[in-house]
Amino acid sequence: MSRRNIQAERLHLWRGERHVLAxxxxxxxxxxxxxxxxxxxxxxxxxxxxxxxxxxxxxxxxLWQGSDVREDLPAFHAQMVYLGHEPPLKPDLTARENLHYxxxxxxxxxxxxxxxxxxxxxxxxxxxxxxxxxxxxxKRRVALAGVILCGAPLWLLDEPATNLDAEGQNLVGSxxxxxxxxxxxxxxxxxxxxxxxxxxxxxxxxxxx
Amino acid sequence: MNTSALAAARLILARDLRLALRKRGQFVxxxxxxxxxxxxxxxxxxxxxxxxxxxxxxxxWVAALLASLLALEFLFRDDAHxxxxxxxxxxxxxxxxxxxxxxxAHWLLTGMPLALMAPLAGISLGVPYAALPGIILPIALxxxxxxxxxxxxxxxTLGVRRSGVLLTLLTLPLAMPVLxxxxxxxxxxxxxxxxxxxxxxxxxxxxxxxxxxxxxxAAAVRMSLE
Numbered sequence: 313m314s315r316r317n318i319q320a321e322r323l324h325l326w327r328g329e330r331h332v333l334a335x336x337x338x339x340x341x342x343x344x345x346x347x348x349x350x351x352x353x354x355x356x357x358x359x360x361x362x363x364x365x366x367x368x369x370x371x372x373x374x375l376w377q378g379s380d381v382r383e384d385l386p387a388f389h390a391q392m393v394y395l396g397h398e399p400p401l402k403p404d405l406t407a408r409e410n411l412h413y414x415x416x417x418x419x420x421x422x423x424x425x426x427x428x429x430x431x432x433x434x435x436x437x438x439x440x441x442x443x444x445x446x447x448x449x450x451k452r453r454v455a456l457a458g459v460i461l462c463g464a465p466l467w468l469l470d471e472p473a474t475n476l477d478a479e480g481q482n483l484v485g486s487x488x489x490x491x492x493x494x495x496x497x498x499x500x501x502x503x504x505x506x507x508x509x510x511x512x513x514x515x516x517x518x519x520x521x
Numbered sequence: 522m523n524t525s526a527l528a529a530a531r532l533i534l535a536r537d538l539r540l541a542l543r544k545r546g547q548f549v550x551x552x553x554x555x556x557x558x559x560x561x562x563x564x565x566x567x568x569x570x571x572x573x574x575x576x577x578x579x580x581x582w583v584a585a586l587l588a589s590l591l592a593l594e595f596l597f598r599d600d601a602h603x604x605x606x607x608x609x610x611x612x613x614x615x616x617x618x619x620x621x622x623x624x625x626a627h628w629l630l631t632g633m634p635l636a637l638m639a640p641l642a643g644i645s646l647g648v649p650y651a652a653l654p655g656i657i658l659p660i661a662l663x664x665x666x667x668x669x670x671x672x673x674x675x676x677x678t679l680g681v682r683r684s685g686v687l688l689t690l691l692t693l694p695l696a697m698p699v700l701x702x703x704x705x706x707x708x709x710x711x712x713x714x715x716x717x718x719x720x721x722x723x724x725x726x727x728x729x730x731x732x733x734x735x736x737x738x739a740a741a742v743r744m745s746l747e
Binding site: 366386400416 | 522523524528529532533535536539540543544599603604605607608609610611612613614615619746747
């Protein structure tokens with residue numbers, strides 16, 4: 313396995329008059345997790361969106377395995393999965409159909425793999441119901457099943473544990489543990505520490521402006 | 522194994538068709554609008570078929586244009602709200618290609634049904650049976666161009682709240698050539714003449730639209746995600 317790592321150098325982002333990211337540097341290697349913390353509006357989401365190339369940086373660059381991600385964004389995107397605070401699910405499709413169409417665009421999915429992922433996140437019979445009828449926590453679980461199915465080495469998670477009960481929080485923790493032990497990388501924006509067992513996650517505190 | 526571009530497009534088509542089946546109202550609305558407008562004309566002008574035949578091509582085309590404008594709002598809106606567009610942009614597939622697939626699905630759900638419904642409306646306006654291909658073909662091509670042009674404006678207005686009016690204002694001027702040549706084709710067909718010339722022009726516009734519009738729409742989608 314090649315040494316995976318993501319590196320950011322001097323990230324600067326302005327939103328109007330606000331200097332949201334003022335020279336952020338970070339390095340995350342294989343099997344490591346970085347928790348991004350900070351008050352509301354301190355730029356946690358912006359940082360994640362900059363890392364995955366959705367937002368345009370004023371200055372600085374993001375490196376994946378040592379090369380600038382902007383040189384080949386599609387190749388970088390195939391290596392990562394980003395989960396925003398809204399689960400990207402269609403209310404009129406069932407959980408299973410949602411995963412089929414969402415993750416299917418990236419890679420071939422067997423129905424068995426979808427079943428296994430849904431089981432892993434504790435989905436019961438409600439996996440066959442329209443997502444419209446599910447609770448916020450159940451939707452979050454479906455989104456997490458999508459993240460597992462993508463099977464990407466790099467996870468960028470924005471508040472992965474919101475709306476989840478205590479058992480769900482532990483689920484997020486153990487999913488991240490599995491990802492880390494298989495040599496993956498996780499960068500998560502969080503308010504509270506996630507219950508992660510493996511090596512103490514590093515922390516990046518955003519000061520905000 | 523990564524999904525091929527073709528398989529990804531098939532998934533988007535399948536998804537949008539399935540969603541349309543579950544939310545029929547959204548897609549029936551433009552069709553109902555088209556049916557209402559075209560049936561109101563005989564009531565308000567005159568039931569005399571000779572007079573209706575004179576204005577038939579104009580009525581059909583204006584109604585089809587407005588009906589497809591009505592449907593444009595739904596093209597990207599839901600996908601932008603729930604983060605699906607974001608996932609498209611991060612899927613590792615070409616966003617241009619995915620936007621093209623999405624626009625094609627939109628045309629299959631709005632333009633095609635309009636083109637299939639238009640002959641019925643045409644008959645009620647006194648169009649001779651022989652002229653019906655002169656309604657179906659130009660409207661099918663014309664609505665395809667409208668969907669493609671509309672995809673650009675729909676993507677550009679994604680960040681705007683209550684984008685309906687702005688969307689119409691942006692799209693209408695660009696849609697004028699389609700209206701002019703489309704109505705001319707149908708009019709020629711109704712008069713029993715050959716409508717090949719305006720149909721070629723519409724085809725040229727469709728080719729231009731298929732090649733360039735997805736590029737512009739994908740760039741606009743990317744901007745809206747910032």
